[in-house]
Each structure stands twice: as structure tokens, then as C-alpha cells.
Amino acid sequence: MLISTSELNSILNNTNVIIADTRSFKEYFEGHIPGAVHLDLFAFHWIDTTKQGIENFNNQSKSLLSFLGVTPEKKVIFYDSVSGMLSARGVWMLMYFSHPSVMMLDGGITKWQKENLPLETKPNGFKPSEFSGKTNPEIISGFEHIRDNLENAKILDARSAGEYDGSTVRAAQSGHIPNAINIDWNQNLKEDGTFKSDEELSKIYDFPRDTEIITYCQGAYRAANTFLVLKKLGFENVKVYLGSWGEWGNKMELPVEK
Structure with missing residues (x-):
């Protein structure tokens, strides 16, 4: 579930990798890992766990992961400032939908910057898919x-x-x-x-x-x-x-x- 900075740096150009920056858009705009898209997971709080509430959460999450472009063959990597709670939420969510390959960048962008690895400021667009993961209750x-x-x-x-x-x-x-x-x-x-x-x-x-x-x-x-x-x-x-x-x-x- 964890990927190191050096491992991530070695696969930046792999088209089967989705990198999601879960920080605020301001932080993303000021500099992010090359190729990363912005996904502010903090916007998706959920406080209804009745049966209907969980169904609604499933539907919202599927829409979100379709927007992100997740398909079964894609490796999805979430990161935030450190090995934090936002990237963890992304990893848990994809594990909940039984996705085979999802990871968090250990140390987040703080460690990435400390090692002088490349950054970019241009925003990257999403390439939506039809996400169809199976929930794991x-x-x-x-x-x-x-x-x-x-x-x-x-x-x-x-x-x-x-x-x-x-x-x-x-x-x-x-x-x-x-x-x-x-x-x-x-x-x-x-x-x-x-x-x-x-x-x-x-x-x-x-x-x-x-x-x-x-x-x-x-x-x-x-x-x-x-x-x-x-x-x-x-x-x-x-x-x-x-x-x-x-x-x-x-x-x-x-x-x-x-």
C-alpha cells in the first residue's frame, strides 16, 4: 500500500499510472508531482451510514472514481503533504471498491521536495472512465x-x-x-x-x-x-x-x- 519517492519517480511516464494530489487546490497550484491531477477528498465527508446512506455513498464514490479515470489495469497513487489522512482516505476508498493496485506516497510531497525531485505547476486534466469496482463490506x-x-x-x-x-x-x-x-x-x-x-x-x-x-x-x-x-x-x-x-x-x- 506504500510507494517510495524513488519508486514513484521511476514510473512518472507510465500511462497506466494515475497520480492524485489530495491537498487543497492552492497547494496543488503552487507545485505538484508531474502528471498529478487534483482531487480534494476533504470535500467528500459522509455522515449517513443507514443502509440507504451507504448506497448513496457508493454511488457518489463511483462517480468520483469514474471522474478520476480509474480502470482495473490502472495503478492509482494518492499523496498529500505527508503520509497523511487525505491520501489514506483515497487508498481506503479504492480498497473498499476492491481495486487491485492502489498506494500512498510515503512521506508525501514533503519528502519528494526534500529530495529535490521534479515539480510542475501546470494543472492536469482528468481522463474519465466508467468505474465499476465491487464493494467490500x-x-x-x-x-x-x-x-x-x-x-x-x-x-x-x-x-x-x-x-x-x-x-x-x-x-x-x-x-x-x-x-x-x-x-x-x-x-x-x-x-x-x-x-x-x-x-x-x-x-x-x-x-x-x-x-x-x-x-x-x-x-x-x-x-x-x-x-x-x-x-x-x-x-x-x-x-x-x-x-x-x-x-x-x-x-x-x-x-x-x-
Whole structure:
């Protein structure tokens, strides 16, 4: 799921590669990896995980990935400033649609620039396709699944300590999902913005490998980053709660802890 700067630099001219810059358009406009298209994934929050809500999310995502030009033979590489939450969301989304080849640039454009690799400022257009990926329900969770498995699943809260303990309020209710464990997603990264080693990460996520783990944050971006780390470590049963606190914290009938 990770590609290094040198590996990406060696395939920049490959026509079967799509490179998606997930940062803001201002950042993209100021300089991006040659050939990259701009895809601001932060615009696609989703806080409805009812059955109909998930169907609508699937349809919106298919339109988005068609616009991006994804076809089965394309290798898709997402990047942002570091090994961040936006590129992680892109990788998770394509994994959810069972795409065979999707990666994140480890270290993002920060590492790319540090190594004096090429940049360009001209925008690149999309080459749309008819995307037809098959959803994988094993890596997504809605609120009902969590509500019904509060005692069975291990719930990981990837937000800040303030959001977790309720002192930072970002929904009608503050606090966290009952029994959730707080591991801020920032702990996944080294100071240079690349992922920590598997050895370091295993000490942070010291759980049995067969545990069902559900990650969440505010909008399922930071949670997607933690999802990738857990998959990288070999955890098999990991889901992202798509609605995250943006949904849970605004449903007054759902339980919360502080």
C-alpha cells in the first residue's frame, strides 16, 4: 500500500499510472508531482451510514472514481503533504471498491521536495472512465454495527485527546464511543512525515491479530490512516466507521462516554 519517492519517480511516464494530489487546490497550484491531477477528498465527508446512506455513498464514490479515470489495469497513487489522512482516505476508498493496485506516497510531497525531485505547476486534466469496482463490506462499518457490538469489537478513536475526553466539542454531543481506546493518528508518523517502522507501530497497536477493530475519528480520514497502519501490520479484520463522530455525536439516541 506504500510507494517510495524513488519508486514513484521511476514510473512518472507510465500511462497506466494515475497520480492524485489530495491537498487543497492552492497547494496543488503552487507545485505538484508531474502528471498529478487534483482531487480534494476533504470535500467528500459522509455522515449517513443507514443502509440507504451507504448506497448513496457508493454511488457518489463511483462517480468520483469514474471522474478520476480509474480502470482495473490502472495503478492509482494518492499523496498529500505527508503520509497523511487525505491520501489514506483515497487508498481506503479504492480498497473498499476492491481495486487491485492502489498506494500512498510515503512521506508525501514533503519528502519528494526534500529530495529535490521534479515539480510542475501546470494543472492536469482528468481522463474519465466508467468505474465499476465491487464493494467490500468487510472494511466499512455503519453506526448500527458498532452500536450492536460495543462489547465485542475493539473500537479505536484516532482523534486528539481533547476530542476523545470531550473538552473539544465538534458535534451535538462531546466525548467518545463507549469502550473506545484513544490512539491519536499522529502517533503513526515519524517527524519527517513518513510512517513509523512496523516494529514501532506494533508497540502502539499491541492487540491480538484476529481482533475485530473499528477505527473512527470525526469524518473517517484520520481513521483511514489508522486503518492502513493496521492492515500494514497484518490485522485482518479492520473496518473504518464511515460516519465517525460527525454522525455518532449528532445522533442523540446513541450512547457516549466522557
